[in-house]
Amino acid sequence: MVVSSSSISPTSHGVFSNTLCRPAPANINLLRSLFFPSSTSLSLSSIRKNKASQCRKRWTCSGPINASLKATSLESSAETIEVPKGDMWSVHKFGGTCVGSSDRIKNVAEIIVNDNSERKLVVVSAMSKVTDMMYDLIQRAESRDDSFLSALDAVLEKHTATAKDLLEGDELLSFLSRLHDDINNLKAMLRAIYIAGHATESFTEFVVGHGELWSAQMLSSVIRKKGFDCSWMDTRDVLIVNPTSSNQVDPDFPESERRLDKWLSNNPSGIIIATGFIASTPQNIPTTLKRDGSDFSAAIMGALFRARQVTIWTDVDGVFSADPRKVSEAVILRTLSYQEAWEMSYFGANVLHPRTIIPVMRYDIPIVIRNVFNLTAPGTKICRLSPDENGDGEHMQSPVKGFATIDNLALINVEGTGMAGVPGTASAIFGAVKDVGANVIMISQANWTCSSYCILQASSEHSVCFAVPEKEVDAVAEALRTRFRQALSAGRLSQVAVVPNCSILATVGQKMASTPGVSATLFNALAKANINIRAIAQGCSEHNITVVVKRDDCIRALRAVHSRFYLSRTTIAMGIIGPGLIGGTLLDQLRDQAAVLKEKFNIDLRVMGITGSKNMLLSDLGLDLSKWRELQSKQGQAADLQKFVQHVHGNQLIPNTVLVDCTADSFIASHYYDWLRKGIHIITPNKKANSGPLDQYLKLRALQRQSYTHYFYEATVGAGLPIISTLRGLLETGDKILSIEGIFSGTLSYIFNKFVGKRSFSEVVTEAKQAGYTEPDPRDDLSGTDVARKVIILARECGLNLELSDIPPESLVPEPLRATASPEEFMQKLPQFDQGWAKKLQAAEAAGEVLRYVGVVDVVNQRGLVKLQSYKKDHPFAQLSGSDNIISFTTERYKEQPLIVRGPGAGAEVTAGGVFSDILRLASYLGAPS
Numbered sequence: 001m002v003v004s005s006s007s008i009s010p011t012s013h014g015v016f017s018n019t020l021c022r023p024a025p026a027n028i029n030l031l032r033s034l035f036f037p038s039s040t041s042l043s044l045s046s047i048r049k050n051k052a053s054q055c056r057k058r059w060t061c062s063g064p065i066n067a068s069l070k071a072t073s074l075e076s077s078a079e080t081i082e083v084p085k086g087d088m089w090s091v092h093k094f095g096g097t098c099v100g101s102s103d104r105i106k107n108v109a110e111i112i113v114n115d116n117s118e119r120k121l122v123v124v125s126a127m128s129k130v131t132d133m134m135y136d137l138i139q140r141a142e143s144r145d146d147s148f149l150s151a152l153d154a155v156l157e158k159h160t161a162t163a164k165d166l167l168e169g170d171e172l173l174s175f176l177s178r179l180h181d182d183i184n185n186l187k188a189m190l191r192a193i194y195i196a197g198h199a200t201e202s203f204t205e206f207v208v209g210h211g212e213l214w215s216a217q218m219l220s221s222v223i224r225k226k227g228f229d230c231s232w233m234d235t236r237d238v239l240i241v242n243p244t245s246s247n248q249v250d251p252d253f254p255e256s257e258r259r260l261d262k263w264l265s266n267n268p269s270g271i272i273i274a275t276g277f278i279a280s281t282p283q284n285i286p287t288t289l290k291r292d293g294s295d296f297s298a299a300i301m302g303a304l305f306r307a308r309q310v311t312i313w314t315d316v317d318g319v320f321s322a323d324p325r326k327v328s329e330a331v332i333l334r335t336l337s338y339q340e341a342w343e344m345s346y347f348g349a350n351v352l353h354p355r356t357i358i359p360v361m362r363y364d365i366p367i368v369i370r371n372v373f374n375l376t377a378p379g380t381k382i383c384r385l386s387p388d389e390n391g392d393g394e395h396m397q398s399p400v401k402g403f404a405t406i407d408n409l410a411l412i413n414v415e416g417t418g419m420a421g422v423p424g425t426a427s428a429i430f431g432a433v434k435d436v437g438a439n440v441i442m443i444s445q446a447n448w449t450c451s452s453y454c455i456l457q458a459s460s461e462h463s464v465c466f467a468v469p470e471k472e473v474d475a476v477a478e479a480l481r482t483r484f485r486q487a488l489s490a491g492r493l494s495q496v497a498v499v500p501n502c503s504i505l506a507t508v509g510q511k512m513a514s515t516p517g518v519s520a521t522l523f524n525a526l527a528k529a530n531i532n533i534r535a536i537a538q539g540c541s542e543h544n545i546t547v548v549v550k551r552d553d554c555i556r557a558l559r560a561v562h563s564r565f566y567l568s569r570t571t572i573a574m575g576i577i578g579p580g581l582i583g584g585t586l587l588d589q590l591r592d593q594a595a596v597l598k599e600k601f602n603i604d605l606r607v608m609g610i611t612g613s614k615n616m617l618l619s620d621l622g623l624d625l626s627k628w629r630e631l632q633s634k635q636g637q638a639a640d641l642q643k644f645v646q647h648v649h650g651n652q653l654i655p656n657t658v659l660v661d662c663t664a665d666s667f668i669a670s671h672y673y674d675w676l677r678k679g680i681h682i683i684t685p686n687k688k689a690n691s692g693p694l695d696q697y698l699k700l701r702a703l704q705r706q707s708y709t710h711y712f713y714e715a716t717v718g719a720g721l722p723i724i725s726t727l728r729g730l731l732e733t734g735d736k737i738l739s740i741e742g743i744f745s746g747t748l749s750y751i752f753n754k755f756v757g758k759r760s761f762s763e764v765v766t767e768a769k770q771a772g773y774t775e776p777d778p779r780d781d782l783s784g785t786d787v788a789r790k791v792i793i794l795a796r797e798c799g800l801n802l803e804l805s806d807i808p809p810e811s812l813v814p815e816p817l818r819a820t821a822s823p824e825e826f827m828q829k830l831p832q833f834d835q836g837w838a839k840k841l842q843a844a845e846a847a848g849e850v851l852r853y854v855g856v857v858d859v860v861n862q863r864g865l866v867k868l869q870s871y872k873k874d875h876p877f878a879q880l881s882g883s884d885n886i887i888s889f890t891t892e893r894y895k896e897q898p899l900i901v902r903g904p905g906a907g908a909e910v911t912a913g914g915v916f917s918d919i920l921r922l923a924s925y926l927g928a929p930s
C-alpha cells in the first residue's frame with residue numbers, strides 16, 4: 001500500500017480525505033497501487049447487494065440471513081468503555097428515501113430542530129438511488145465503458161440541483177466547491193479503474209461512500225441556515241471497524257471512542273450530522289458497514305454517545321405484526337423486546353438487522369422506528385422488556401408479538417437407524433453443508449421418519465432435518481450423498497431426502513415462554529386451515545416457534561395464525577352456490593350483518609363468488625352485497641363450477657374457504673367429498689348428500705371426522721330449528737336415543753294446519769309454495785320424500801345405516817301427476833284432485849281428528865318410517881300452526897317426558913338464519929372469539 005497507516009493522521013484519510021477537502025490532482029500511480037490491496041477482495045455485486053438491502057422497505061423479506069449471525073454472542077464485542085457522554089444525546093437515523101429530494105431534506109431538518117433533546121447526533125444515508133449510481137460508476141469503469149463520465153455528470157447534476165434548492169450564499173458556494181473537488185477526484189479514480197479494468201475493495205468502498213458525505217454536508221448546511229449550531233461528521237474519522245467476513249464488520253469500540261472524544265473536543269456543536277454506512281479500518285482505510293450499514297452506524301453511535309434513544313426514521317409507521325402485503329390486518333406493534341426484534345429479523349422481517357441491535361442492547365438504549373412521512377404515528381419501540389412483560393398497552397395482551405416468513409427454502413432430511421448413538425454424525429452433516437457454503441436456516445432432529453414431518457427431539461437421533469435456501473439445496477444434497485456414500489450403501493443411513501418448495505413461518509414473542517398452550521393454539525390454527533406442517537423447531541428460549549410448510553400454503557398459514565392470536569379478524573372466503581330463495585335470503589342477511597360481525601366479533605366474511613346454474617359472479621376481494629343481484633345480472637359470466645371453486649378457494653390471502661350449497665341438487669352434493677379433501681369447509685341446507693347413497697355418506701363422514709375440515713348442515717332438518725345440534729348434544733354426552741318422532745315438513749304442516757272447512761287442497765298447496773316452504777319441486781314435499789330424507793338424516797346421525805329406499809313414503813301426490821313433466825304443470829293440474837282431498841278431510845273431521853304427516857326414527861328397532869296419520873284434536877301434533885315442525889326425542893334421559901323442539905320448520909328467513917348460524921359456528925371453530 002502506498003498510503004501507509006503511519007502517513008495518516010487520526011482525523012484524516014490521507015489521499016481519500018484530502019479529496020474531500022481540497023482539490024488534489026489525480027495520482028494515477030497511487031490509485032493503481034490500490035488495485036492490489038492486502039485485504040480480501042469483495043465482489044462488486046455482493047457489496048451492492050448488501051447496500052441495496054438498506055433501501056428496501058422495512059417489511060421486505062430480506063431472505064435468509066447468514067445463520068452464523070444468529071450464533072453471534074451478544075457478549076462478543078462487549079468490552080468495557082468509559083461513559084463520558086450521556087442521555088442528553090438523542091440519535092436519529094434517516095435513510096435514503098427520507099433525504100431523497102430537497103423537500104425531504106428540509107422535512108428532516110425540521111424534525112431534527114423540533115427534537116428538544118439537549119444534543120442530537122443525526123446519521124444520514126445517501127440520497128435515494130445515489131449509492132446505486134456510485135456502484136454503477138465503478139462497474140462501468142471496470143468494464144472499460146467510458147460512459148462512467150456521463151454517469152458521473154448525472155451524480156454531480158443531482159447534488160448540484162438539490163444544493164441549489166436548499167442553500168444560498170457561502171454555504172452553497174462552499175458545498176459546490178467541495179462537490180466539484182470530489183467529482184474531479186472521482187473522475188481521476190474512475191479513469192484509473194478504467195485503465196486497470198479492476199477496482200479494489202477499498203477503492204470501491206471509498207467511491208460508494210460519497211453519497212453519505214454529500215447528504216450529510218447538505219443537511220448540516222440547511223440546519224445552520226435555520227440558525228442552529230451544527231457541524232457534520234465524516235464518520236470515517238471516528239468509527240473504526242474490523243472486517244470479519246466479506247459482508248460483516250465488528251466495531252472497535254475503544255478506538256472509536258477515543259477518536260470520537262477527540263472529534264468532539266474540536267466540534268462542540270449541539271447538532272451533529274454524521275455520515276451513515278461508512279467507517280475506517282484500524283489502518284485508516286475507508287470501508288463500509290455492509291448490510292444495513294446506516295442502521296448499524298446509528299446503533300454504534302447510540303452506544304458511543306450512550307444516547308437516551310436511537311430513532312430510525314423510515315417510510316412505514318413501525319414494525320408490523322406480519323408482512324402487511326400478506327396480512328392486510330397486520331398491526332403496528334407498539335413495543336418489541338430486543339430479543340423479539342432479533343428473532344423477527346432473523347426470520348425475514350426486515351425490522352432491523354440483528355447486528356444493529358447488539359450495540360444498543362449493551363446500554364439498554366431503546367430504538368424507535370418511526371415514519372418520516374407520518375409524524376402522528378408513535379412508531380415501534382425496541383427496548384428491554386422483562387420476561388413476562390408485553391410492552392405498555394400492547395393490544396390484546398397476546399403472548400405472540402408477530403410472525404415472519406422466509407420463502408424459497410428446501411428441507412433436507414438425513415435419516416437412518418445407524419445415526420443413533422454415533423457421535424459426530426451431526427458435525428459430519430453440518431461440516432458437509434459448510435463446505436458448500438450453504439446457510440442452514442433451521443435445524444430439527446427427530447426419532448422417527450421425517451419424510452413428511454420433523455420435530456425437535458434431543459434425546460434420540462434417527463434423523464436430522466434442516467432447511468436451506470432452495471438455490472443451495474442441490475449442492476448440499478450432493479455433498480451429503482458424497483460424504484455419506486458408505487453409510488448409505490451399507491444401509492446405516494436410509495436416505496438423504498430433499499423436500500423442495502418450502503417456507504418457514506416463525507412465530508415470535510418473548511411472553512410465549514411463560515404462557516402455556518401457545519404452540520397448541522398455533523398448531524390448531526394451522527390444522528384448522530388444513531395446513532400440513534413439515535417440520536417444527538422451538539428455540540430453548542421459547543421466544544420463537546418455527547414451522548416449515550409448503551410454500552404454496554405459506555400465506556394462508558401466516559394469515560391463519562395471525563388471526564388465531566387475535567391480532568386480526570377471522571376472515572373466511574365464501575362461495576354461495578344457488579342464490580335462489582334460501583341462498584338469496586342468506587346473502588341479504590350477510591349484507592345486513594357484515595358490519596356488526598366485523599366490529600363486534602372480529603369476523604370478516606367475504607363472499608368471493610355466487611353461482612347459479614346458468615351464471616356466476618366472481619370477486620377478488622369480496623362482493624359488495626348491497627348490490628349483488630344487480631352485479632350478477634350485469635357482470636355475471638357463464639357458470640362453471642370448477643372455475644368457481646378454484647376462484648373462491650384460490651385466494652392465497654384468505655386462510656379459510658367455505659362453500660355454501662343452497663341448491664337442492666345432488667350433482668352439487670356429489671362434490672362435497674372432493675371439496676372437503678381440498679380443505680374447503682361446506683355448509684348446506686341441501687339434504688341430498690346426507691340422504692343419498694349410504695356408502696357415499698359414510699365416506700364423507702369418515703373424511704370429515706379425520707380432518708379439520710368442517711361440514712355443517714343444521715338447516716337440512718327443521719330449517720333453523722336446532723335439531724341436528726340437539727341430537728349431537730344428546731349423543732355426545734352419552735345419552736341413548738330410543739326414538740325421534742314428529743312433524744318434519746314445514747310444507748305439509750302448513751297444508752294440514754290450513755286445510756280446514758271449505759278450503760281446497762290445491763289452494764293451500766299454492767299458498768305454501770308462495771310462502772317459500774316447499775322444495776323447488778313441491779312434489780318432493782307432497783310425496784313424503786322430503787320427510788323421508790329428514791328421517792334418514794337423523795337415523796344416520798344415530799348410527800343407523802339406512803338407505804332412502806328403506807323408508808317407503810306414503811305419497812300424497814295423485815297417481816296421474818307423479819310423472820308430470822314440470823313442477824309448474826303439476827301445480828296447474830292439482831285442482832283436478834281437490835274433491836278426493838275434500839272427502840278425506842271430511843272423514844277426519846267427522847271423527848274429531850286432524851290429519852298429520854309424521855316421520856319416525858325408531859332407533860330401538862333400527863328402522864324409519866313416514867306416514868299420514870289422524871290425531872285427536874288434543875294431541876300435541878294437532879296444536880301446531882303455520883309451518884311449525886315439532887320433533888320429540890325419546891331417550892334414556894328423556895324417557896318419561898320427551899325432549900321437544902318446536903317452531904317454524906320452513907321459510908326463507910328461518911332457513912337462511914340456520915345456514916348463517918352454521919357459518920358463524922365455523923368462524924368460531926376457526927378461532928373467532930365466542
Ligand SMILES: NC(=O)C1=CN([C@@H]2O[C@H](COP(=O)(O)OP(=O)(O)OC[C@H]3O[C@@H](n4cnc5c(N)ncnc54)[C@H](O)[C@@H]3O)[C@@H](O)[C@H]2O)C=CC1
Nearest residue numbers: 578579580581582612613662663664685686776906907911
Ligand atoms: N325453503 C325452505 O324452507 C327450506 C329449504 N331447504 C333447502 O334449501 C335448498 C334451497 O331451497 P330454495 O332456496 O327454496 O330453492 P330455490 O329453487 O329457490 O333455489 C335453489 C337455487 O339453486 C340453483 N341451482 C340449482 N342447481 C344448481 C347448480 N347445479 N348450480 C348452481 N345453482 C343451482 C337454482 O337455480 C336456484 O337458484 C334446498 O336444498 C332445500 O331443500 C332447507 C330447509 C328449508
Ligand SMILES: N[C@@H](CC=O)C(=O)O
Nearest residue numbers: 745746747773774775
Ligand atoms: N320443503 C321443506 C323445507 C325444509 O326442509 C319443508 O317444507 O319442510
Ligand code: NA
Nearest residue numbers: 714717719721
Ligand atoms: Na335445523
